[in-house]
Amino acid sequence: MIKSHSTLLALSLSAAFVAAASLSTKSTASWWSPGQGTPLPEFATYDNEQGQLGVLNTSGQLDTKGHPFFEAIGTNGRACVTCHQPSDAMSLSVRTIRERWTATGGKDPLFAAVDGMNCPSLPPGDPRSHSQLLDRGLFRVALPWPPLRADGTRIDPEFTIEVVRDPGGCNMDPRYGLNSATPTISVYRRPRPVANTKYTTHQNFGVGPFIGKNGMPSATDPETGKPTSMNLMSDARAATLAVQAQDAASTHLQLAGTLSAAQTARITAFERQVYIAQVARRDAGSLVEPDGPPAFGPRNLAADDAGVLGNNTTRYVFPLAGKWTHLPRTGDETENARSASRESIARGHDVFMFRTFWIRDSMHLNSVGLGNPVKRTCATCHGMHMTGMDTANGWMDIGTTNLPWATEVPLNPWTEARPQMPLFRVTCKPGVRPHPFLGRVIYTQDPGRGLISGLCNDVGTIVMEQFRGLAARAPYFSNGSAATLRELADFYDRRYNIGYSEQEKQDLVNFLGAL
Amino acid sequence: MNARHVICGTALLLAGLLVPVAAVLGADEPRRNFVSCPIVRDTASVPCWLAEYNGQLYFLTIQSDVTSPVTPPWLGHRVLVEGTVSAESPICGGIVLKPVHLSVIPEPDASCNTMLPAEERYNLTFEPPRPPGPSKGRLAFDNAPPPDKKSPAVLPSTRDFLVPYDFDALVGFNHARVLTDMLEFARAVNARDVEIVGYRAAARLSNGQVMLEESDIGKRRAEQLAMLLQGANLKSPAYKVTWRDESARASGIDDYAIRRAVVTVHAGEAGR
Numbered sequence: 001m002i003k004s005h006s007t008l009l010a011l012s013l014s015a016a017f018v019a020a021a022s023l024s025t026k027s028t029a030s031w032w033s034p035g036q037g038t039p040l041p042e043f044a045t046y047d048n049e050q051g052q053l054g055v056l057n058t059s060g061q062l063d064t065k066g067h068p069f070f071e072a073i074g075t076n077g078r079a080c081v082t083c084h085q086p087s088d089a090m091s092l093s094v095r096t097i098r099e100r101w102t103a104t105g106g107k108d109p110l111f112a113a114v115d116g117m118n119c120p121s122l123p124p125g126d127p128r129s130h131s132q133l134l135d136r137g138l139f140r141v142a143l144p145w146p147p148l149r150a151d152g153t154r155i156d157p158e159f160t161i162e163v164v165r166d167p168g169g170c171n172m173d174p175r176y177g178l179n180s181a182t183p184t185i186s187v188y189r190r191p192r193p194v195a196n197t198k199y200t201t202h203q204n205f206g207v208g209p210f211i212g213k214n215g216m217p218s219a220t221d222p223e224t225g226k227p228t229s230m231n232l233m234s235d236a237r238a239a240t241l242a243v244q245a246q247d248a249a250s251t252h253l254q255l256a257g258t259l260s261a262a263q264t265a266r267i268t269a270f271e272r273q274v275y276i277a278q279v280a281r282r283d284a285g286s287l288v289e290p291d292g293p294p295a296f297g298p299r300n301l302a303a304d305d306a307g308v309l310g311n312n313t314t315r316y317v318f319p320l321a322g323k324w325t326h327l328p329r330t331g332d333e334t335e336n337a338r339s340a341s342r343e344s345i346a347r348g349h350d351v352f353m354f355r356t357f358w359i360r361d362s363m364h365l366n367s368v369g370l371g372n373p374v375k376r377t378c379a380t381c382h383g384m385h386m387t388g389m390d391t392a393n394g395w396m397d398i399g400t401t402n403l404p405w406a407t408e409v410p411l412n413p414w415t416e417a418r419p420q421m422p423l424f425r426v427t428c429k430p431g432v433r434p435h436p437f438l439g440r441v442i443y444t445q446d447p448g449r450g451l452i453s454g455l456c457n458d459v460g461t462i463v464m465e466q467f468r469g470l471a472a473r474a475p476y477f478s479n480g481s482a483a484t485l486r487e488l489a490d491f492y493d494r495r496y497n498i499g500y501s502e503q504e505k506q507d508l509v510n511f512l513g514a515l
Numbered sequence: 516m517n518a519r520h521v522i523c524g525t526a527l528l529l530a531g532l533l534v535p536v537a538a539v540l541g542a543d544e545p546r547r548n549f550v551s552c553p554i555v556r557d558t559a560s561v562p563c564w565l566a567e568y569n570g571q572l573y574f575l576t577i578q579s580d581v582t583s584p585v586t587p588p589w590l591g592h593r594v595l596v597e598g599t600v601s602a603e604s605p606i607c608g609g610i611v612l613k614p615v616h617l618s619v620i621p622e623p624d625a626s627c628n629t630m631l632p633a634e635e636r637y638n639l640t641f642e643p644p645r646p647p648g649p650s651k652g653r654l655a656f657d658n659a660p661p662p663d664k665k666s667p668a669v670l671p672s673t674r675d676f677l678v679p680y681d682f683d684a685l686v687g688f689n690h691a692r693v694l695t696d697m698l699e700f701a702r703a704v705n706a707r708d709v710e711i712v713g714y715r716a717a718a719r720l721s722n723g724q725v726m727l728e729e730s731d732i733g734k735r736r737a738e739q740l741a742m743l744l745q746g747a748n749l750k751s752p753a754y755k756v757t758w759r760d761e762s763a764r765a766s767g768i769d770d771y772a773i774r775r776a777v778v779t780v781h782a783g784e785a786g787r
Contacts, residue, residue: 209747210694212581215686217746225748314652356647358630361591368688371578371587373555373630375562377648433621437591 030087031100034072034079034109037065043298045279046087050471050513054279054288055086055195056298062270068263069270074253077109080245080267083139083191083252089276089469090195094137094480101127101134114254115140118168119176119186131420132168136480138188139252140170143237143451145183150219150239157454158432161185164443165423187446188421189234189478195276196301196468197241199387200231204307206392213364213393214457229307230393234462234478237452241268275302276469278514283341287514293320295349296514301386301468310385317379317388318467318515320349341510347503348511352378357498361437363397363461372437378492381464388467388515395461399495400477401446402438402460407481407491421445421479428456435459446479471513485509545600547573547612548720548767550620552627553588556607559633561643563607564588566596568721573598574609575617579645581688582657585615590627593620595682595718595726597771607637616771618682670704670782678740678776682718683728685739694740697778698747704782706752709744713737716773717762725765728774733758736776752783 030046032038040062044055064070069080084090100108106125113120116139122129132138147155163171163178170186171177178185207229211218218227219239230236238244245267249255259267275298279288288297294304295318310317324346327339358373359365365381366372374380381396382388390396399405409419426442434440435456442459450459462478470476475483482488489505489512492498500508549568553575556563561578564587575596576585588594598612605611644655676697678690686694701709713736718726729735737756745754761773 208691208695209698210691210743212691213688215688215690215694215743217743217748220748312650312652316649354648366589369581369583369586371555371562371564372589372591374578374587375557375647379649434623436589436619436621436623439623 030085031096031103032070032081032085032087034070034077034082036070040064040070040086044086046472048087048472050278051281051284051287052279053087053089053469053472054277054298055090056275056302057273058275058302059269059273067266067270068259069267072109072253073259073263074249074255076112076114076254078112078253080194080248080253082108082110084194086276087472089193089472090274091191091193091469091473092137093473094135094475094483097133097137101130106130112254115142115252118188119170119173121173121175122169132188135420136188137190137475138480139191140168140186141189142170142176142184142186142251143235145178145185145451147452147454150222155454157450158456159426159428159442159450159454159459161447162425162427163422164425165419165421167418167420168422171422171424185424185447185451186422187451188480189446190475190480192233192465193276193469193473194271195274196298196387196466197232197271197274198306199301199384199389199466200229201241202229202307202384202391204305204391205309206390207307211393213368213395214455216453216455218393229391230395231389231463234465235449235452236393236395236463241271245271275299276472277301278469278471281341281345281471281510281514283337284345284510284514285338285342291323293323295319295386304386306386307391308385309383309391311379311383315385317353317383317385318349319385320346344507344510345514346511348507348509348514351500351504351508352382352511355498355500355504357496359496362399363435363437363457365396365398367436367457382467388464390464393463395449395458395463397437397448397460397462398492399460400462400481400491401444401448401479403443403445405495406445406479426450426456426459432456448478467512467515470515485512488512544721546598546721546767547600548595548597548718548770549722550593550595550720550726552624552629553590553592553594554629554631555587555590556631556637557633558607559635559638561639561645561647563609563637563639565607565609566594568596572609574606574611575615577606577639577643578647579643579655580650582654583644584656585617586689588617589619590630591623591625593624593627594618595620597718597769604640606639618684618771621683670700672704672782674700674780676700676778676780678736678778679771680736680774680776682716682726682771682774683732684774685732685735686743694743694747697780698744698749701744701749701752701780704780705784706749706780707783708755708781709741709749709752710755710779710781711737711740711757711776713740713756713758713776714773715758715760715762716770716775717765718770719765719767721767725762727762733760733776740776740778752780 042057042060046053072079083092088096100110116133117129118132146157166172209227219230220227221240228239238247242264249259277298279297280286294300324342329336356375356377360373384391409417424444428434428440444460447459449461476488486509489508493500551566554565563577564575566573595618598615601611601613603611713733715728715733737758741754741756764773
């Protein structure tokens with residue numbers, strides 16, 4: 001007998017909590033509560049399933065008491081740190097989210113109705129109302145439709161948008177939805193790591209007054225007027241750390257009013273000096289030994305150059321400096337196992353850097369002069385030295401949210417599993433060129449950058465994220481559709497028909513987990 | 516698919532117009548202007564791009580990087596090829612067209628889907644400027660020294676900027692540099708006026724047919740350039756935006772050069 005969907009969901013969530021609790025390797029003390037006032041050391045480590053994450057404050061130990069990043073400055077009890085936990089690479093893993101649900105019975109401010117629920121109109125306290133957050137670590141992002149420019153004027157979008165599927169109920173909600181008095185589209189996204197920001201905000205290679213992918217004007221820093229890399233957020237809607245802080249304070253923290261200049265300055269100053277990266281793996285041991293590969297650890301990140309194109313054999317995206325390629329074996333089995341793991345990481349690096357495959361129908365990659373398809377490697381897109389982001393404005397459509405490639409629940413008569421993500425039908429207006437790879441009508445779980453620019457070619461494009469601290473902050477992709485690094489590798493394998501061997505996948509996963 | 520790019524028998528319907536067939540270029544004429552599905556052939560290094568016309572296979576370009584003067588076409592779309600037969604030995608089994616200009620036809624065409632596997636006999640006989648993976652530390656064709664950031668002692672009071680386009684295209688990835696040049700000059704001379712002229716063109720094919728660009732493309736090109744410069748906060752100059760139809764100039768010889776806009780920036784008093 002098949003149980004109802006809601007019962008199954010509740011049971012599966014409960015099972016997940018039990019599993020998470022029993023497998024937990026870190027103490028709950030790693031959770032950072034708003035206003036707890038504990039100093040954040042100059043260098044701290046946090047255990048995770050794959051090893052250990054390092055958090056480096058280059059300005060030295062931070063007194064968090066009264067610090068606006070760590071205090072509940074809004075009206076819902078959250079602080080910035082609520083969703084940007086040091087233990088979770090300054091992001092937030094779904095594992096931690098579930099632990100907080102269990103520990104607080106869903107009462108933690110983390111689960112605030114504004115975006116910690118699928119829709120504020122749903123009954124609070126019911127895990128089904130928070131399923132996006134509990135299942136995939138996704139927060140609701142509510143965006144005006146049609147989009148608005150930075151100066152508040154309305155953009156005439158190139159496409160119309162309809163709600164095809166609305167499992168969270170928010171897009172059709174009379175108060176919060178597309179047909180409300182303030183038409184709004186709700187999408188569900190992962191929080192990005194607030195660390196290593198000299199890389200996400202660099203002013204180096206590929207940043208200019210016009211976007212190198214489509215010739216449109218770049219977003220500028222309102223304080224300096226300079227163009228920005230537009231790589232901070234998944235839809236590039238906030239040009240600078242200060243703009244993002246104001247936006248996050250008013251939305252996620254429900255701050256009444258705005259951040260003061262002093263608060264903004266303290267928040268951004270903290271964000272500019274904090275670095276995170278994995279520092280140890282359980283199988284490979286320390287990643288940051290003095291003579292180890294210079295790619296690893298937050299100290300190397302802090303010391304290296306930002307905004308450098310690393311898709312070459314002179315700087316490398318992640319420089320291993322030839323370390324760990326061939327390690328000697330000894331009579332010590334433990335030592336040999338560690339060497340084997342390190343060699344796997346080195347092979348995974350080579351898969352990332354040198355394993356070619358055909359990249360096809362990916363907007364803002366195949367459309368920017370390389371041809372469709374293009375025979376290249378992971379490092380072609382993930383080319384920024386030390387982070388694997390795009391050096392230029394980094395939004396692309398690799399199919400994580402656009403159909404037919406986005407992960408969808410298989411519907412058939414033998415399952416009651418139902419899709420969790422919303423689905424939108426986007427239609428490019430008459431007189432507008434159809435999307436070159438998806439045509440005039442596009443189905444998407446999240447229109448991504450298209451919700452900000454209003455451009456058909458931007459539908460489903462997402463700004464690629466840095467590769468750091470991955471082991472501490474699953475799941476992956478902006479919509480959390482890859483629960484593990486293995487699922488991430490599997491997605492690429494499926495999307496681009498790569499044909500990875502099992503060994504290649506394992507090596508790639510080990511490499512990514514070491515970053 | 517809309518009516519603009521429908522192949523109907525041997526006649527091409529473009530921009531809603533059936534264009535009369537003119538005299539076909541002579542058989543010894545080295546120019547090859549045609550619309551065809553691109554073909555990508557893998558090699559042991561970078562792929563090469565080909566297209567078939569009148570039973571002949573032509574080599575268009577190899578995969579390189581964004582600095583390449585000829586960027587590869589797209590599967591899933593037809594391509595307008597405007598090239599000249601070269602005396603070079605065939606590459607990847609194709610007669611070499613050099614110089615060649617390629618324009619991706621915007622309307623998708625799923626029938627363009629030919630990928631050929633690598634064959635030893637078609638491997639490149641030269642080292643490509645850019646390998647298929649990471650580069651060797653430099654971009655393939657961008658060997659020019661970085662622009663001198665020092666302003667010359669005296670800037671001209673007027674400067675023209677030529678903006679070339681692919682067929683039926685507006686601004687794309689390859690226009691960021693010329694737009695930046697315009698912007699920087701306009702700021703440096705405290706521009707008083709910006710005149711923009713957008714042109715509509717046509718392409719005469721080797722079979723005598725003429726492909727017309729969209730009727731309003733000249734207007735759209737000019738207006739878009741003004742919008743982009745203003746969007747980059749160049750708001751103080753007065754903008755004069757006009758457009759012209761030069762599609763009648765299509766001769767089958769360098770028709771790509773007609774697809775353009777010209778932006779003329781006039782210095783203001785303080786910039787002279």
